[in-house]
Amino acid sequence: MTGPTTSSVPRPFRSRTLRERQGVAAGLVVGVLTAAVAWAASHVLFEVGNWGTDRVTAVTMVAWFVGFNAGVGTWNPPLEWLLGSTPGPDVVTLEVGVGRGRYRYLRFCTDHKVVGMQYLGLAVVLLGVGGVGAVLIRTQLLSPHSTFLGPTAYGDVVTLHGLCMVIGVLLLLIGPFASYVLPLILGARTVALPRLNAMGVWIMASAAACLVSTVVIGGADVGWTTYAPLADQASPAMTALALALVGLVACVVISGINTVATVVTLRARGMSARRMPVMAWGAFIAAGLAVATMAGLLLVMTLVLADRTMGTTFFVAPQGGSGELYEIAFWTMGQPLLYVLLIPPMAAVLEMAGSFARRPVFNARLVVWCFVAIAGISLLTLGHHLYTTGLSPALSGSSLVLTELFALPVGVVVLCVLGTVWRGSIWARLPLYFVYLFLWDIVIGGLSGALLGIPTADRDLHGGMVVTAHLHYMMVGVVLVGAAGGLVYWFPKFTGRMFEERTGRVGFWLIAVGIQVTFLAQFWAGAQGMPRRVAWYEPAFRTANQVSTVGAYVLTLGWVVLLWAGVWSARHGRPAPADPWRAESLEWRVPSPPPLRNFPVGPVLAPVDEDTGVDGGTSRLGVPESAAAATAPERGGPV
């Protein structure tokens, strides 16, 4: 994952400054100590029981969050800003990770490539936890009245599986895509807000620890949507979970602002909006959508925390609260969030289709407009999550129209992927496999969504396994498959080594078959009438569930094989050249992995010939490729 790195430059012995000592180890020590002190102190302050336990949990978790980040150094930039001091060159050098070797991955590091890999590590951990959850869930559902987990543990695992997967995928997009690859695609030498970018990953790391800790401190049987008033009622683990989601909001908004700012301010000269690659557009639009909507999650989590720790009654009906309030507020964020997750993998798939069909993306400008349309429609379609609430049935018709409207831009994007590979020169390398799997899955996932968008159908299927099957086709079959393809595609850039494709293909086929078996069987169970999120079910659904469970094992094996192939290749793969795919965009004009400042000088795109319309593109950069290679240091060196 981190790739080969040269050992750190030997330094003369001297005492280390406080700032040099900051890192994950210091973060863990300070975080645990602060949390322990806060735990003890809050036990004295609050009576344990009812709200007291929640207050103790909240204070402890906040202390962990503050302490861990203090130990890592996350608060240095805002503190300096408050004190009015400007970091000197030694601080900048330290923070960017010069001479730190691979330890810079365990520190507060402003290098956008390091941050990207830190996010990747965090995402793999969360997806791993979520994956273990998936296996446990499917094992429980092997028989109708299984006692494998029991209802308490089952409910906790369902919640953790959902949240870990959604957040893990989000981090996969924020890190390797938005933080690592995007600046390279734009021809930028860094990101617009490197210190803010670095803060995001450590805030998320502490929030992720908070999230996973819910297994230990009681578990919350609420599902990933954490609907209140159920969330008001859950164990104190829910307080930790809500705080983790507040941390997530901070992380997403921080990195979203950084992504938008980077695209706006740091594009290579000559890269006008029209010439911006599809991937950059996808990241830009998704980041903008995330920044605009994540406040909804902050709102509902704040209200849940207030209900749980301060005795407010926002969601308690007898005291004037309302559960419907939660549902509406949650989906103002939840619905756009699903498209924040969808757009970047779509863009990555288009880039891969172009590279492996040996031609530019077909109708790229239309694709960008489709992304804009998808983002726009997503702001208006929370209604289809609320068909069964009994709220405003008069709006069912307009919600139906708006929801089905998604098929237009999504369908056009699919056709543009097809238009790119159709009669192209197909270079059948591993990333291209994921493009074709994406195409198959998005039709099934998308049109099952069209079915659920019809109020008459949704009023039957809401809360059932058809919804589960649909969302997993989209989340696994489309989003994760697209993202995994992108990771394989940019793997040589990340690691400086080629991905071992033979093992990778084994993983791919297990994944491709596993997705169809697992989730088609869930459509089957759902059509039979099986509700979702249940630990037991009627014997009539047994066969469908057993098929789905077998599929899930195959799918899990596929991901493990693919991950193994990645880990093996990062260590032993063939060294990769700067441009292994003979692709045209700017990230392939720098060595693999790129040096600290990416480009020796900011690249300039050759202009478009006004007479012929020929785009000079990146093949004739302002900086000749040889110059870039000549000035670059040893492959993998931090400077």
Added chain:
Amino acid sequence: MPSEGPSSQEVAGQAAPVEGHGGSWAVAGLCGAGVALIGTVAALVLPGRILPRPASDAATDVVHTFQVVGVLAAVALGIVAGLAAASLVGGHVRSGDTPPPDAPARAAARSVTTLALVACAALVVAVVVWGLSVLTPAGAAGGDPVVVRVTGHQWVWTYAYPGTRVNGTSLELPLGRPVEFEVTSVDVTHGFHPIAFGTQVEASPGVVTVLRVTPDRLGPVRVQCSQLCGLLHAAMATDAEVVSPSDFAHWLVGQGTPTATARRIAGLAR
């Protein structure tokens, strides 16, 4: 890759299919037609066999909706799978370390763009027209409705019939007469879902939501909670029964009597 226009070697508009560049319409047509055909047959046959036997108009509409969207999906899958498969067939596919020669860049002809937009718009219109046609207006129930007050508790449903002494955990409904469920909850949000009726409504604390349905088939109907409500969510179900109007009248009178209570206890013991 710059988003717009062709690569450096090619000029926009000169895109002619190159010899040996695969993508034969014959393969696309055969493969696509095969997938679409299998999908269409499956979409028409399976919903009627897999979905619970409908016990109301709404449930019948759901079966038909499955079939309509299923056929549309089969056609879309056929088009995508056909084009995708055809793009992979032919001597132009290469898998080694060196890439094949660049394909000619193709500027998107206006006609192709229009076709793509029209095809997707047609899909949208088809789904919307069907969806609106089966959208039942939220009007008052016709006739003389049976009113049932449904209350969700963690983790049991209770049913009260206003005007009678019946208030318990069993639910029976007369055939052919409109039913108006007035649904609420005393704790968290539940989902009141009589599965064979093909419709549901949320049971939200502090709110009364209404679900109207006219049972049109005798026999059992399973009511299942459809909104995660905590520990025993999976077990929050009622085995309801649609009976003839005369049996229903008998049942209403019989409920609450010692015999009925004894029968229930006997049932629990079993």
